[in-house]
Amino acid sequence: MSKITRIEVMNVDLKAKVARSDAIQSFTKQETPMVRIFTDDGQDGTGYAYTIGNGSSAVVAMVRDTLAPWLIGRNAERIEEIWKGLFFLVHANAVGPTASLAIAALDTALWDLRCKRAGLPLHVMAGGAQKRVPVYNTEGGWLNFTPDELVAHAVKAREEGFRGFKVKVGRPHVSEDVQRLRVVREALGSGMELMVDANQLFDVPEAIRRARHFEELDLAWFEEPMPAEDLNGHVRLSASTSLPVAIGESLYHLSHFREYLQRDACSVVQVDVARIGGITPWLKVAHLAESFNVPVNPHYLMELHVSLCAAVPNSQWVEYIPQLDDITHSRMKMVDGYAVPSDAPGNGIDWNWDAIQRMRDNHAVIDGK
Structure with a gap:
């Protein structure tokens, strides 16, 4: 004991x-x-x-x-x-x-x-399913950046080895979002994944409308298109679009993910280890998603999620937003666009x-x- x-x-x-x-x-x-x-x-x-x-x-x-x-x-x-x-x-x-x-x-x-x-390191203790996980960059895609800045950040991310790039959407008119996304897609070409995130802004009709305009851009997913509590709205959106719909950072219980998955309301699960209540329920959500043949690509907290993503078989991406650099000695290791979890015993974070x-x-x- x-x-x-x-x-x-x-x-x-x-x-x-x-x-x-x-x-x-x-x-x-x-x-x-x-x-x-x-x-x-x-x-x-x-x-x-x-x-x-x-x-x-x-x-x-x-x-x-x-x-x-x-x-x-x-x-x-x-x-x-x-x-x-x-x-x-x-x-x-x-x-x-x-x-x-x-x-x-x-x-x-x-x-x-x-x-x-x-x-043992966390990625082995919790499952040991993968040795590395692809990384996409969100840090260069915020909504306050101009189209020229987005292009510069996206190209830089590609040069640094990132395998995906996420752009925030939610400009007043859909044409503004499309224009911003189109210049990024043209700069990156078809070989790098492009994701978008609306941070729960839209109602159902506008989410369906935006998805229709986004489809031509071949996006990896449309993230948080509507408020997370609108389960039925996500059912309607998912049925109306070919885009994968991503949800999860604003859900706080395993049962909520079960309801989304049972009703085909999402195609990507983005469970957040802090907002779900820790590693214990995070793993349950990941394996629940696995039983529905749905990937788990978590939100934020890359320093901890890198180990959890490597622990489970159905994780496709780690999100790059560095935030702990001022209070840690360690940094998330990235090789050829893949995050590699720490092999040190513990959660993989060397605190300062x-x-x-x-x-x-x-x-x-x-x-x-």
Whole structure:
């Protein structure tokens, strides 16, 4: 038995390296709730989640005041039992982002512990299905970039070895989106995949209209075309277009993915390890998608998703948006356009604790005393 004796919780604000705007928001910083779990056998594991812009204080408070005290004294190896216990402990706040992000920070720390104790990297411990996964670049495709800037970024991404490039859509008129996409497609040719992301902007008629205009561009997928809660709208869109419809970053429970898959409402699953509640439910969603013969291409958090994508057989892509560089020694390794997961025991992230201690706020320690 490995008994949990102490938990540290904190937040670190990470500024975006480039201006990032999509159809519904501007992304100026990432608030990063972090936890460290210590056990009586001298081991420790680190986990984290994120919020875009604000909201981290609520996540930190839930961990500090409710979840972490419940964990003290428990067996860190019983991850499934712990996840279920944490979920029902805050059931009045679930299903939703705050509870999921708080549980995710703890769950990813427990997996880090499990892998370190076993002496295995996460991608092997969680499945070991692939040794490398293709990478696509989102960092150069934000909605605030001009068409000329998009072309320059796309060409640079191709030269750097990326195998795909994603462009944000949601300009006031469909012709503007099409013009932006067309110049990128012409610059890249047909040998590099092109994805688009609307960040839930459209209603059903406009999503169907835009998809019709996008089809000629041979897109890899049309991401978050409508609000995630509009399941029936996604059914209607998927039935009306040849474009693969991608969803998942704004879903917070395994059952929600099941409903989308059962109703043929999506062709790509983009489950986010923080927003789904950690590695434990992420793997369940990935294997659920596998049973429907649907790929899982997760949203954001590339530093953690690279290992999870390599763990499962149906992952096709890792999304490139670097965000942890200021607080880590490690970087995601990319070779010939493929992400290669770390073979170090644990979750594959080498944290820079000196930098974290300088930048952290809302720090608290929970122990059994």
